[in-house]
Amino acid sequence: MKLLIGGYTKKKATGIYELPLYNSKKGLEVELGDAREVIKVGGPTYFVQDGDLIFTINNAGDKGGISAFQLVNGAYQEKDSNLTPGSSPAYIGINRKDKLLYTANYHTAVLAVFSYTDEGKLSLIDSVTHTADTLGPKPEQADGPHPHFFDQTPKKNLVSCDLGNDCVDFYRLQDNHLEHLAKYQNEPGFGTRHIVFSPDGNYFYVVGELSSKVNVVKFSESDWTFTSIATYSTIPDDFTDHNGAAAIKISHDGKFIYVSNRGHDSITVFAVKDDHTLQLRQRVSTFGEFPRDFNWDESEQFVVATNQNSDNATLYKRNAKDGCLTPIQKDIYVPEGTRVLFSE
Template sequence: MKVLIGGYTKKSSKGIYELPFAGTDQTARLGEAENIIQVSDPTYFQKDGALIFTINKPNNDEGGISVFKLEDGQYHEVDTYLTPGSSPAYVGINRDKHLLYTANYHTGIISVFKYDENGELTLLDKDKHEARTLGPRPEQDSAHPHFFDETPAGNLVCCDLGNDTVEFYHLNKQNKLEHLATFKSEAGFGDRHIVFNKKGDCFYVAGELSSKITAVKFNEDDWKFEEIATYSTIPADWTEHNGAAAIRISKDGKFIYVSNRGNDSIAVFAVNDDDTLKLVQRISVEGSFPRDFNWDESEKYVVVANQNTDNATLYLRNAETGALTTIQKDIKVPEGTRVEFEE
């Protein structure tokens, strides 16, 4: 097993790094990071077999997606799709349908791509978010889509930090995006990322600007929404800056995890039978500015990347309690913002 970490390339990073994984339980360790792909600002990427689809910002005028394929032990670039302006902030994937979904925070554009077996990209459709319900915070100066991926029923969902909204779409048979519904969060919430429960009738949206999670019952047939409750990801007495970032839910649907950039922690919540949440733990990331974290297929091991301190931390996860235990810290990896396990 290996761990891939990518991020910004503003300082010493050269792109995407691979870290070997060895040992089990308390003796599990990550080895030295090796640069396997040289690419500019791979702040988010997805993997499908020998293919890696990564954000790329090769110059000041353009940004987009690049595709690398593993051949003879080396990754080679097979395609790149660039557009004027900034690069996307998020890449989603459907490996069965060979679809990619990108959200561009700065340009306000969400896009759907098709890719073939070799990784070559075809743009199917895109939509530009407008500044319709902008929040009151300085960061909400425009529409800012920060996430674009699939719902449990196979529709598409986008979190818009600028508009404080969650937008739902359908990709029709003509491969065109049709807008279906909007959920409006409280002003200044700053919707960033979202996860869904196992039944597919409740979602949990993380607000970057508010450092909160809102639980919402919903129905993908009639698109009715019902807010259940909202929870803080940071302590009540925290007065310094914080931005909630990644949110993940365990496969059994029993636990939710959110990273805090500022409080520099991962908040762990238990999911109750009625879809409400209960705080289990806040654990230090042993570094600064944890934008992303991820787990292996068994969800036994968790790795978080700390962007500002150029390090990662490895945890052991208790599947019964949801709690994390730090088993390795100060793992050197530069400017990390994205974590992906490779089994």
């Protein structure tokens, strides 16, 4: 098993790094080895994988977009790129069955859908641009809409999270055209960033970057009704320094929610009760600064969080019964990491 980590390339980093995960000889169950660069690319702050293909954000100077790389004879080769003037997207999602990619551009407010081939050829299908309909009161929201997430819903519609407008928007891709279906409005200043869904598809959990909160919402993809159940803070009540909540994950069994905190520098663990309300289970340090992303292996036994500002990552063992994380390896060197992916 191996891990891929990418992020900003403003200081020491130059692309996407690969780290082996192997059985440890130091008394630990597993251990991460040294990071080595496998793809040279600008600002791979988010990327996804389909077999031997990796699709990544690409910050190419005065242009930004996405690029496709394919593993050929043990090395990744660039196969195609779609770059436009201006900033690169913040998020890229994937539909492997239909060979589609979904991007959200925080700076330009553009959501886009691409198709791809087995050889990594990219084609733009459609795009929409968010407008300043419900801008929040925070300084980070004053300059316009900021979509930060665009991916599939349980019923294969599409969903975006807009930090500037404090909202969740739902779309359908019909005849290669994006059609807006519904909107859920978070409280002003929430800073809607990322979203996950319950296994039964009847609830979603949306994290607010600016508010450091998780909002639990019951909803229907049949008639687009929404009911806010409760909202929970990801940080302690007495924490007064700046914090920006970032990534959110839900376990496959739907019993636990995990959120990273940039500022408090921790991962918050919530247990999901039978009525879908949350119960705080743990706040565990990431042993570094500014953890934007974290992820787990397919079995959800091991979790890795990467710290963007301190150039290091932490490996945890996850307890499936209580959801808690136990750090087993710290200070793993990875420069400017923002995206974590256990490789196929």
